[in-house]
Amino acid sequence: xxxxxxxxxxxxxxxxxxxxxxxxxxxxxxxxxxxxxxxxxxxxxxxxxxxxxxxxxxxxxxxxxxxxxxxxxxxxxxxxxxxxxxxxxxxxxxxxxxxxxxxxxxxxxxxxxxxxxxx
Amino acid sequence: xxxxxxxxxxxxxxxxxxxxxxxxxxxxxxxxxxxxxxxxxxxxxxxxxxxxxxxxxxxxxxxxxxxxxxxxxxxxxxxxxxxxxxxxxxxxxxxxxxxxxxxxxxxxxxxxxxxxxxxxxxxxxxxxxxxxxxxxxxxxxxxxxxxxxxxxxxxxxxxxxxxxxxxxxxxxxxxxxxxxxxxxxxxxxxxxxxxxxxxxxxxxxxxxxxxxxxxxxxxxxxxxxxxxxxxxxxxxxxxxxxxxxxxxxxxxxxxxxxxxxxxxxxxxxxxxxxxxxxxxxxxxxxxxxxxxxxxxxxxxxxxxxxxxxxxxxxxxxxxxxxxxxxxxxxxxxxxxxxxxxxxxxxxxxxxxxxxxxxxxxxxxxxxxxxxxxxxxxxxxxxxxxxxxxxxxxxxxxxxxxxxxxxxxxxxxxxxxxxxxxxxxxxxxxxxxxxxxxxxxxxxxxxxxxxxxxxxxxxxxxxxxxxxxxxxxxxxxxxxxxxxxxxxxxxxxxxxxxxxxxxxxxxxxxxxxxxxxxxxxxxxxxxxxxxxxxxxxxxxxxxxxxxxxxxxxxxxxxxxxxxxxxxxxxxxxxxxxxxxxxxxxxxxxxxxxxxxxxxxxxxxxxxxxxxxxxxxxxxxxxxxxxxxxxxxxxxxxxxxxxxxxxxxxxxxxxxxxxxxxxxxxxxxxxxxxxxxxxxxxxxxxxxxxxxxxxxxxxxxxxxxxxxxxxxxxxxxxxxxxxxxxxxxxxxxxxxxxxxxxxxxxxxxxxxxxxxxxxxxx
Numbered sequence: 001x002x003x004x005x006x007x008x009x010x011x012x013x014x015x016x017x018x019x020x021x022x023x024x025x026x027x028x029x030x031x032x033x034x035x036x037x038x039x040x041x042x043x044x045x046x047x048x049x050x051x052x053x054x055x056x057x058x059x060x061x062x063x064x065x066x067x068x069x070x071x072x073x074x075x076x077x078x079x080x081x082x083x084x085x086x087x088x089x090x091x092x093x094x095x096x097x098x099x100x101x102x103x104x105x106x107x108x109x110x111x112x113x114x115x116x117x118x119x
Numbered sequence: 120x121x122x123x124x125x126x127x128x129x130x131x132x133x134x135x136x137x138x139x140x141x142x143x144x145x146x147x148x149x150x151x152x153x154x155x156x157x158x159x160x161x162x163x164x165x166x167x168x169x170x171x172x173x174x175x176x177x178x179x180x181x182x183x184x185x186x187x188x189x190x191x192x193x194x195x196x197x198x199x200x201x202x203x204x205x206x207x208x209x210x211x212x213x214x215x216x217x218x219x220x221x222x223x224x225x226x227x228x229x230x231x232x233x234x235x236x237x238x239x240x241x242x243x244x245x246x247x248x249x250x251x252x253x254x255x256x257x258x259x260x261x262x263x264x265x266x267x268x269x270x271x272x273x274x275x276x277x278x279x280x281x282x283x284x285x286x287x288x289x290x291x292x293x294x295x296x297x298x299x300x301x302x303x304x305x306x307x308x309x310x311x312x313x314x315x316x317x318x319x320x321x322x323x324x325x326x327x328x329x330x331x332x333x334x335x336x337x338x339x340x341x342x343x344x345x346x347x348x349x350x351x352x353x354x355x356x357x358x359x360x361x362x363x364x365x366x367x368x369x370x371x372x373x374x375x376x377x378x379x380x381x382x383x384x385x386x387x388x389x390x391x392x393x394x395x396x397x398x399x400x401x402x403x404x405x406x407x408x409x410x411x412x413x414x415x416x417x418x419x420x421x422x423x424x425x426x427x428x429x430x431x432x433x434x435x436x437x438x439x440x441x442x443x444x445x446x447x448x449x450x451x452x453x454x455x456x457x458x459x460x461x462x463x464x465x466x467x468x469x470x471x472x473x474x475x476x477x478x479x480x481x482x483x484x485x486x487x488x489x490x491x492x493x494x495x496x497x498x499x500x501x502x503x504x505x506x507x508x509x510x511x512x513x514x515x516x517x518x519x520x521x522x523x524x525x526x527x528x529x530x531x532x533x534x535x536x537x538x539x540x541x542x543x544x545x546x547x548x549x550x551x552x553x554x555x556x557x558x559x560x561x562x563x564x565x566x567x568x569x570x571x572x573x574x575x576x577x578x579x580x581x582x583x584x585x586x587x588x589x590x591x592x593x594x595x596x597x598x599x600x601x602x603x604x605x606x607x608x609x610x611x612x613x614x615x616x617x618x619x620x621x622x623x624x625x626x627x628x629x630x631x632x633x634x635x636x637x638x639x640x641x642x643x644x645x646x647x648x649x650x651x652x653x654x655x656x657x658x659x660x661x662x663x664x665x666x667x668x669x670x671x672x673x674x675x676x677x678x679x680x681x682x683x684x685x686x687x688x689x690x691x692x693x694x695x696x697x698x699x700x701x702x703x704x705x706x707x708x709x710x711x712x713x714x715x716x717x718x719x720x721x722x723x724x725x726x727x728x729x730x731x732x733x734x735x736x737x738x739x740x741x742x743x744x745x746x747x748x749x750x751x752x753x754x755x756x757x758x759x760x761x762x763x764x765x766x767x768x769x770x771x772x773x774x775x776x777x778x779x780x781x782x783x784x785x786x787x788x789x790x791x792x793x794x795x796x797x798x799x800x801x802x803x804x805x806x807x808x809x810x811x812x813x814x815x816x817x818x819x820x821x822x823x824x825x826x827x828x829x830x831x832x833x834x835x836x837x838x839x840x841x842x843x844x845x846x847x848x849x850x851x852x853x854x855x856x857x858x859x860x861x862x863x864x865x866x867x868x869x870x871x872x873x874x875x876x877x878x879x
Contacts, residue, residue, distance in 0.1 A: 041855055042855050112850065115848075
């Protein structure tokens with residue numbers, strides 16, 4: 001487990017207080033971001049917030065990818081994250097446009113205002 | 120030896136052409152004829168198509184009529200040319216390949232061949248001569264008769280007319296049973312279309328449907344008969360079928376009265392054909408449609424329902440006569456059904472007041488005579504009666520039609536009288552008179568000779584004397600009801616009341632000046648009514664038919680062939696075809712008699728003598744053929760005298776009837792006869808009503824049970840959807856929760872499986 005990651009700036013700055021940061025820490029942060037995004041998505045009504053929460057979930061997943069990539073000393077993970085970012089950017093453009101359109105129909109950003117699209 | 124003679128006599132049409140007989144052509148190698156004969160069939164079809172085009176371009180003239188007259192006329196000329204160029208050998212004319220099915224079965228490879236081709240022999244020619252001839256004349260008549268309907272209806276009438284002639288030509292000329300069936304259905308369709316010509320009139324629509332449905336019952340029999348013929352004999356082509364050694368063998372067995380050698384299947388074929396013939400030719404159980412068919416225009420009644428289509432049944436039996444000979448019961452049934460029909464229809468005809476209905480019942484009755492003729496082993500007599508009847512009955516119908524046309528649809532003989540003396544009706548009266556004496560069997564008329572042939576044969580043929588007596592009585596009744604019409608409508612004091620079809624008489628499409636004679640109108644309400652006398656077209660046709668009816672009796676005298684032992688024209692024509700009876704058997708009957716007198720005469724259809732050498736079956740002490748001339752002549756005159764006494768002698772107005780006190784003596788019988796013996800009501804009660812109830816029950820079973828099952832299969836998915844639909848809540852987060860929960864569940868499952876895998 002002797003990697004570049006293990007001699008990071010943080011470790012240099014706080015040699016005693018900060019123990020060695022392992023893969024598990026990164027995965028924990030990643031999972032925390034993902035779950036926060038998920039909970040936000042499921043609990044908030046505002047569509048823009050919900051969209052931001054999906055971005056948070058994206059970045060959580062991206063972080064996990066980078067962490068694994070660094071762990072295996074490969075570039076695959078980071079490459080993949082670049083792609084994800086691109087897609088996310090495009091998706092952001094689409095999603096925001098959709099939100100604007102939906103807002104124009106209902107004068108509201110609440111996802112509840114589209115409840116009539118039920119079965 | 121017998122077999123070759125049989126074969127040759129079937130093939131040798133004018134028997135002098137094949138005197139030797141031993142060198143008859145081989146079975147299926149019938150020569151091919153000239154292709155211009157196809158014109159006879161094609162021209163009527165062309166006129167139909169042209170009439171359709173006229174209707175589309177909105178023609179408002181008599182063009183469809185002239186087209187049809189010219190088309191049918193050329194077809195008639197071609198038929199005459201076919202007759203004149205006929206050298207005695209039957210031939211076929213091939214139009215195109217129609218049905219050719221090849222298949223293999225247990226007995227090896229077989230094929231069913233039914234080409235669109237035509238078989239020309241003397242029977243075909245005999246039939247086609249009067250079919251095309253009458254079609255031409257009646258089309259000419261209809262050109263004037265239908266002139267009130269000029270326009271689309273006029274085109275429709277002549278379109279169906281041409282289609283009828285085409286179908287009839289296919290029926291008569293086709294060289295196989297499927298062609299016959301095609302024509303059979305075609306004439307049925309045209310009959311339906313033309314009976315229902317006045318489709319706005321509910322009675323006409325009901326009559327058309329009745330005719331079509333009753334004919335379907337018969338057609339089922341014919342169709343089954345055709346199937347069975349193919350199954351049993353393996354061919355439908357006349358040229359093969361009637362030279363089939365199997366069939367010839369059956370006829371040989373039948374000749375000596377040995378029916379046990381003939382398989383039941385072969386004996387069933389004629390019984391099935393017979394049902395078809397009874398339907399088409401309006402015989403006893405299935406005759407009910409023909410009187411109602413009088414709802415159609417009169418030219419149609421004359422052509423289709425008197426002269427040509429209804430004789431298709433006679434043609435069928437005559438054409439397949441060897442098959443009928445090979446059945447133990449077919450010909451006796453034909454004879455008895457014909458006799459019953461003749462008597463029944465004559466009794467109904469006596470009590471009707473509508474002159475067209477009387478003629479319709481008379482047609483049914485005379486068709487009964489033809490069937491009786493076929494049944495008592497004289498296809499010649501049957502076919503001769505077909506010919507004479509075609510002329511005189513068409514004439515009678517056309518005269519009735521002229522009356523109906525001129526008197527605004529009046530057909531009640533109680534409201535017309537003395538038309539003979541009305542100006543412009545001389546030709547109609549004369550035509551009616553000639554028709555009536557023919558139908559009544561006045562001596563030396565054509566009807567007298569043809570009826571006598573049948574009557575005499577009934578007495579000659581063993582076991583059929585009873586039929587002869589019934590037919591004699593019927594002949595008396597026929598004479599009475601025929602002259603009842605003539606004496607009431609055409610003789611006596613002048614009086615007429617118009618019918619309910621009064622239309623604007625100012626339009627004068629005949630160029631005939633409407634006369635007005637105040638004295639003739641006298642006391643009745645229709646002072647302003649002018650009967651319009653028939654124009655040149657109707658009169659021409661009536662004159663031609665009158666002449667034909669008179670000269671048809673000449674065919675009884677001329678045209679015999681000594682070598683072929685045929686006595687007269689019709690005999691020569693029929694005996695040289697598949698309908699032959701005499702030429703097959705005549706010379707052999709006595710051999711069998713000498714060999715085996717025990718089995719001779721066989722009740723039913725055993726062999727017997729020829730006309731020249733009759734077996735002695737004396738009728739009032741003499742040869743039936745000679746005695747019948749006197750007996751039936753006397754009976755006919757008695758009938759006419761009775762009609763004269765009751766309906767003309769001392770009658771002072773149209774409605775007076777001396778018959779009433781006499782009718783009362785017979786109790787309820789005249790009333791029953793007037794109501795057609797309630798046959799329609801009986802059919803209604805025992806057939807139509809139960810069928811209707813049954814179909815209502817089936818309708819509800821269908822609706823509740825069958826539809827129910829189908830609806831359940833439609834309902835189940837909807838039920839499922841109804842259960843699952845609430846999950847589509849429309850709340851975005853709800854979907855997210857289910858998705859996340861689903862993935863969580865999936866992961867948990869995978870996790871558990873991995874854990875267990877790790878544990879094991």
